[in-house]
Amino acid sequence: MYFSQKLITNKAFLKTDDLSSTTMMNTTTISIPTSLESLLTRLTIYTTIYGGIFILAAGNLGCVGNILVYRSQTYRHQACFIYLFWETIASLFILNCILLTRILETGFNVSLMNESNAFCRIREFISMVMYQSENTLFLCATLDRILSAQRSKKLRQWSNQVPLAYKIIVANFVLWIAVSSHRLVFYGNGSGHCDSQEGFYAAFDHYQDVSLSAIASPLLVIVLAVLLRCTVRSVNQRRATLKTQGNLQETDSQLTIMLLLQSILAIINYVPYGVYILYSMFTKEWVKSSWRVAWEQLIIAFIRLSSYVFAAGTFYVSMVSNPSFRKEFFKIFGIQRGRIALVHTKAVGNIVNIRTVAP
Secondary structure: OOEEEEEEEEOOOOOOOOHHHOOOEEEEEEEEOOOHHHHHHHHHHHHHHHHHHHHHHHHHHHHHHHHHHHOOOOOOOOHHHHHHHHHHHHHHHHHHHHHHHHHHHHHHOOOHHHHOHHHHHHHHHHHHHHHHHHHHHHHHHHHHHHHHOOOOHHHHOOOOOHHHHHHHHHHHHHHHHHHHOOHHHHEEOOOOOOEEOOOHHHHHHHHHHHHHHHHHHHHHHHHHHHHHHHHHHHHHHOHHHHHHOOHHHHHHHHHHHHHHHHHHHHHHHHHHHHHHHHHHHHOOOOOOOHHHHHHHHHHHHHHHHHOOHHHHHHHHHHHHHOHHHHHHHHHHOOOOOOEEEEEEOOOOOOOEEEEEEOO
């Protein structure tokens, strides 16, 4: 895009006999190539398109990997992995419903929410239910690991309770469906874009979003991450004891470290988005220049993409940090580390049979 800037210079009155030499005005027009403001707008669009598509593709592959591992015979009967399985289901909704519509709206200017009142309400409802469920179920899995590593027997007995885990999962979805149900009624696109109805409800919905997404979620993740870090330190101090008790405790230690790294990923996911919501609330009435708005839109694009990193990245964190998880994933696809050995058989023609022998 191009814009023209007019530089106007008023010359003084010239006292001459020529009638044409009365008050004179010299106007010069200068064309400046693509403005930085337009460049920022394009960067916002390209960031959303390419970054969003990458996160969407990588996230779906990661969620499929998580589901395969969490439903394997090795992990399906452990409460921690039951929480993580249903957290992955929530992540799939976040990626394929929330992120996909964000890419279409910001990147391609295709807004299904603004065209359909029903889609607007369902999308905002699903957004709140799945974001809060994802966070809650991850916190439950983290808390389960913290309890399992405690010295107190009374605390440890609350860990790995499979029947209790299923009850908590059902209660979790029922709770967030009830808390979010108002969006199915009071959201709409009557103003031209999908948003809450103006008035008291808009304030209520905004403060609810601030309290849950900007304060509660980041705070709880940080607190449990600190507690989990203390658990890892305690486990390391008892490493000699764990080694004498077999591989099960070593697997628990790997799982604890995996959840600690996922907690860091969750902090990256929730904290910037929470800061963005708080900033939007405090600066809502400010008068901002178009230059500042363009910068804010670009920064918000990065923050919004970061809010999907947790949904897309837990599988890859697990693969890198947890050897047991990695081994189980390879086992599902029949991939085993081994060496190739030549074994001669007595078949006709002295045919050589090749097979894989585990080291």
